[in-house]
Amino acid sequence: MRCQRCGGLITNSFTRINGTLLCENCARELKVDDMFKRQATFFEQAFPMLGELTNGIMGTPSDLDFGNSKIKCPRCGTSLRELDSKGMLGCIECYNTYNETILKNILKKQGSSDYIGRKPGEIANIEVSEIPEEASPAPSVKVEVTPVNDSKPESNSSISVLDKIKDADWSTIPDNEIEAGMKAAAQAEDYQLAAKLRDELKSRKEGN
Amino acid sequence: MWYDAPGNNTDVVIGTKVVITRNIKGFPFVTKMTDSDKENVLGMVRQAGSQIGLDFVRTDELDDVARADIFNKGLVATSVVNGEDKYGILISKKEGVGVIVNSIDHISIVSLVPGDDVLLAYKRAEELAVHFEKNMDIAFSDKYGFLSPRISTVGTGVRVSVCVAIPGIEKTTGALPILTKRIEKYDWAMNAIANVDGSMRETSHYTINSVTTLGITEQELIDGANRLVADIIKLERSCRKNICAKKKVIVEDQFYRAYATLKYLRRADFSDAMTMIAWLRLGQDYIKHDDIDITWEKINKLTNMVRKNYDDYSRDRKVINNRPTQRAELIRSIMKGDIA
Ligand SMILES: [Zn+2]
Ligand SMILES: [Zn+2]
Numbered sequence A: 001m002r003c004q005r006c007g008g009l010i011t012n013s014f015t016r017i018n019g020t021l022l023c024e025n026c027a028r029e030l031k032v033d034d035m036f037k038r039q040a041t042f043f044e045q046a047f048p049m050l051g052e053l054t055n056g057i058m059g060t061p062s063d064l065d066f067g068n069s070k071i072k073c074p075r076c077g078t079s080l081r082e083l084d085s086k087g088m089l090g091c092i093e094c095y096n097t098y099n100e101t102i103l104k105n106i107l108k109k110q111g112s113s114d115y116i117g118r119k120p121g122e123i124a125n126i127e128v129s130e131i132p133e134e135a136s137p138a139p140s141v142k143v144e145v146t147p148v149n150d151s152k153p154e155s156n157s158s159i160s161v162l163d164k165i166k167d168a169d170w171s172t173i174p175d176n177e178i179e180a181g182m183k184a185a186a187q188a189e190d191y192q193l194a195a196k197l198r199d200e201l202k203s204r205k206e207g208n
Numbered sequence B: 001m002w003y004d005a006p007g008n009n010t011d012v013v014i015g016t017k018v019v020i021t022r023n024i025k026g027f028p029f030v031t032k033m034t035d036s037d038k039e040n041v042l043g044m045v046r047q048a049g050s051q052i053g054l055d056f057v058r059t060d061e062l063d064d065v066a067r068a069d070i071f072n073k074g075l076v077a078t079s080v081v082n083g084e085d086k087y088g089i090l091i092s093k094k095e096g097v098g099v100i101v102n103s104i105d106h107i108s109i110v111s112l113v114p115g116d117d118v119l120l121a122y123k124r125a126e127e128l129a130v131h132f133e134k135n136m137d138i139a140f141s142d143k144y145g146f147l148s149p150r151i152s153t154v155g156t157g158v159r160v161s162v163c164v165a166i167p168g169i170e171k172t173t174g175a176l177p178i179l180t181k182r183i184e185k186y187d188w189a190m191n192a193i194a195n196v197d198g199s200m201r202e203t204s205h206y207t208i209n210s211v212t213t214l215g216i217t218e219q220e221l222i223d224g225a226n227r228l229v230a231d232i233i234k235l236e237r238s239c240r241k242n243i244c245a246k247k248k249v250i251v252e253d254q255f256y257r258a259y260a261t262l263k264y265l266r267r268a269d270f271s272d273a274m275t276m277i278a279w280l281r282l283g284q285d286y287i288k289h290d291d292i293d294i295t296w297e298k299i300n301k302l303t304n305m306v307r308k309n310y311d312d313y314s315r316d317r318k319v320i321n322n323r324p325t326q327r328a329e330l331i332r333s334i335m336k337g338d339i340a
Helices: A024-029 A048-058 A080-086 A092-097 A099-109 A154-167 A175-187 A191-207 B035-050 B064-072 B118-135 B175-185 B218-246 B248-264 B270-284 B296-306 B323-336
Strands: A014-017 A020-023 B013-022 B055-058 B088-091 B097-103 B105-114 B158-165 B188-192 B205-210
Touching (some): A154 A175, A154 A191, A175 A191, B013 B118, B035 B105, B035 B118, B105 B118, B158 B218, B175 B188, B175 B218, B248 B270, B248 B323, B270 B296, B270 B323
Antiparallel strands (some): B055 B088, B088 B097
């Protein structure tokens, strides 16, 4: 089995996204390796994952040399490099500009390359079809109930972590305490502090 | 609010969302638009919307109260509602229906319905999409379908998202892999609703999202969604039943603890509250509890009202320190039945 993004042999685990088989590395790069760690945003955001996914799929340096490409959309000026970094087309003309180069490839990965949906202004006459009794397999599974802690462990400890962090000079505090503080701040719903601590951690990691 | 109406299968399905995106010919996509392009698009969409009675607001003219109000409807992201950019929002008189203008796509139609009803959510969004297609020059190609700056949505431009509560599956060893395989088979994606710091304590709430927009008809998309959701409901119910039979004492204990705690607590953080609500969900239909007053309406009300609201997200405003206290107060009054 080969990864459909990088072409590498799949030795370990794989992920299938939108019909595309991805190796572990590519899945990680596309941030789809562990969807359970990713935050869902049903109520407040429209599908951020899709945007990131495109971003990743479009960044296939093995197929195309973005650095040397001179291709630019004649109407909006979107370059291949820009397309790669932003994952966004700039205008309708981009579809013509990049038609033969990368779109074909990407759209193939989007499932099939032909549009078969409804035409503008028409209504899709959707019929409600009976759901066949193909049935999910009755789970022959072990029941496991995780007991819930009676006491709230964070109540005292997190407050003391927060007090320490709030007043301290952060450069004197080690990473693990900053991280603990970030979690404690989120627990205590002090999101402003949590965000600042997250940024602090991020800049430390980038600095290294 | 959209979630106040009764819905199908709300023991498992919290809500269904359909988003349809469209772009207007004659303008570049949003990232390449000038300010005057944006103004023109706002004006055109506003005009088309007013023909069918949609109210229009500009996000750059909203005050804080109005921002919170719009955000809490669940139709738009904080980045839009707080954005300094020239975004517009059209709000329908139908609960749960709105249109966002100039955010990634020129037009994003959002339709939210309570419970399990993909077709209804789709129809409401389609009605607006068809209106815009008839009254504006919408970017479309026979080859690619409806054009969008994002390759991931070119084609039908239709995406379905269903929010499900699956404590039974989560607590049953081996059940989650069964579910993810099934979702994979349909080429959908699944996301967990996580905490603000990105950590995943069990909250039992997930969204499943359609991915494919090209090479698929609207009918196929909706058929697939209905089948997948039916599978999830079936699997979750059988897991709940199983757990309640095999671990009766533990579930009873947790169910009653959750009930008592929610009824009297004075501070409630988001994830604790969600964990307790999940226990109520798990036991509600499968353990005996004649001596207390808990209904699916109450459980769904709790789920929808405890979720994060505008105050939890806005970064530049003062942190509201008494949020857990406020939330506890809200929970207590729902449990008492003061909020119908
Ligand atoms: Zn790969
Ligand atoms: Zn262009």
